[in-house]
Amino acid sequence: MNKINPLHIIALLFVLVLFLFVQVHRTKDELTQEKELFLQSKELAQKTAAYKKLYSEKNKKSLKHILMPSFVKKANLHVKQNKNIFVISSPSISLSALNLFLSRIFNGAYRIQKLEIQKIDERTASLYLEIVW
Secondary structure (H helix, E strand, O other), X not given: OOOOOHHHHHHHHHHHHHHHHHHHHHHHHHHHHHHHHHHHHHHHHHHHHHHHHHOOHHHHHHHHHXXXXXXXXXXXXXXXXXXXXXXXXXXXXXXXXXXXXXXXXXXXXXXXXXXXXXXXXXXXXXXXXXXXX
């Protein structure tokens, strides 16, 4: 009778364990790479969603709603609108109106290119704001 050598069985088991170890290591590397790609895709999706929100038509309408004629007259604001830019300026605006206006602007998603505020006295300031689309 032929007997199976125990050294052959041990060698086969060793090769099998080694093969499984290599496969697990490769799978871990692939999983790490896929996780990095997923995080990059997630970041890109978040940026895209933010840009979509920033440049939406609804955003323009909300800015026009903030710049209602009654508020513009009361706050002494001068508004110029071109195709891609809103320029809002005031040589003299009260600090309470400025605070209200800037809180509305900063709570929205607007791309502010330039903002200049200079204190004139304790109750008034001058304002220059550019919002770009």
